[in-house]
Amino acid sequence: MRDSKLILPDPKRRRLITGLGALGASAALTGCDSLSRNDRVQDLLGATDRLTRAAQRLVSSRESLAREFGERDIAPTMRANGSTDPSNDDYKRHAANGFADWRLRIDGLVRQPGDFSIDDLKAMPSRTQITRHDCVEGWSCIAKWTGAVLGEVLDRVRPTSAARYVVFHCADNIYGGPVKYYESIDMVEAYHPQTLLAYGLNDDRLPIANGAPLRLRAERQLGYKMAKYVMRIELVDSFASIQGGNGGYWEDRGYEWWAGI
Numbered sequence: 001m002r003d004s005k006l007i008l009p010d011p012k013r014r015r016l017i018t019g020l021g022a023l024g025a026s027a028a029l030t031g032c033d034s035l036s037r038n039d040r041v042q043d044l045l046g047a048t049d050r051l052t053r054a055a056q057r058l059v060s061s062r063e064s065l066a067r068e069f070g071e072r073d074i075a076p077t078m079r080a081n082g083s084t085d086p087s088n089d090d091y092k093r094h095a096a097n098g099f100a101d102w103r104l105r106i107d108g109l110v111r112q113p114g115d116f117s118i119d120d121l122k123a124m125p126s127r128t129q130i131t132r133h134d135c136v137e138g139w140s141c142i143a144k145w146t147g148a149v150l151g152e153v154l155d156r157v158r159p160t161s162a163a164r165y166v167v168f169h170c171a172d173n174i175y176g177g178p179v180k181y182y183e184s185i186d187m188v189e190a191y192h193p194q195t196l197l198a199y200g201l202n203d204d205r206l207p208i209a210n211g212a213p214l215r216l217r218a219e220r221q222l223g224y225k226m227a228k229y230v231m232r233i234e235l236v237d238s239f240a241s242i243q244g245g246n247g248g249y250w251e252d253r254g255y256e257w258w259a260g261i
């Protein structure tokens with residue numbers, strides 16, 4: 001991977017942190033915290049700059065759980081970011097009939113590729129968790145997520161031993177452009193117990209703004225890793241054939257692939 005990059009300071013993140021003032025007011029209205037008031041996130045972003053990935057592993061195990069919160073910590077609304085209402089015809093058709101004939105395709109390096117409806121996913125082992133979403137742009141928001149445990153879903157399609165990464169192909173043409181959002185995580189993150197394919201938010205159906213009908217929750221990662229509007233999951237051994245080859249829409253535009261917090 002690109003581990004060597006992680007020991008260099010990342011001026012991009014610093015620029016993002018200094019541009020926070022304007023975000024504070026709108027974040028307060030939604031019950032979300034801006035990063036300027038969130039010392040822990042600020043510390044962590046700084047820490048990621050300084051530590052190598054190997055050193056980070058010594059202080060936070062890949063198996064450790066993300067912090068979970070209580071009902072009273074939940075923000076009145078989960079702030080939405082990036083694409084919030086995909087405008088392409090295929091997605092709009094699915095949305096118009098409540099995603100009744102939408103299917104999640106899972107293929108690539110698996111022995112049993114499959115197509116799953118939301119009801120199929122709801123019948124699989126699930127988890128509900130109240131967690132804090134941290135966006136690299138400088139805000140955090142606590143919400144309650146419900147979904148199928150990704151590891152359990154992957155067991156159904158039986159990944160081959162060659163599978164190293166899980167790639168999420170999304171429905172939305174980001175910023176109305178030609179490219180659809182895509183993201184990826186590794187197998188360790190995919191099989192983490194808090195990694196979900198979420199169909200529920202705050203005891204309700206996942207709204208379109210937050211990724212309906214299905215979005216990834218990978219709670220120990222920054223927000224951009226958590227693909228919304230997931231249409232297809234592909235297991236791969238490398239990103240070489242996926243768009244710019246860096247494993248994600250934002251990664252192909254300079255963000256780090258490793259976004260652990």
Ligand SMILES: Nc1nc2c(c(=O)[nH]1)N[C@H]1C(S)=C(S)[C@@H](COP(=O)(O)O)O[C@H]1N2
Pocket residue numbers: 078079080081082083133134135136170171172174181182209210211223224225226227228229
């Ligand atoms: N498909 C898709 N997934 C996406 C994005 C997007 O634009 N399109 N934005 C990412 C970013 S930067 C963040 S912070 C979160 C926002 O999730 P939310 O809208 O539920 O807050 O989704 C991530 N996943």
Ligand SMILES: [Mo]
Pocket residue numbers: 081134135136137223224
């Ligand atoms: Mo984000």
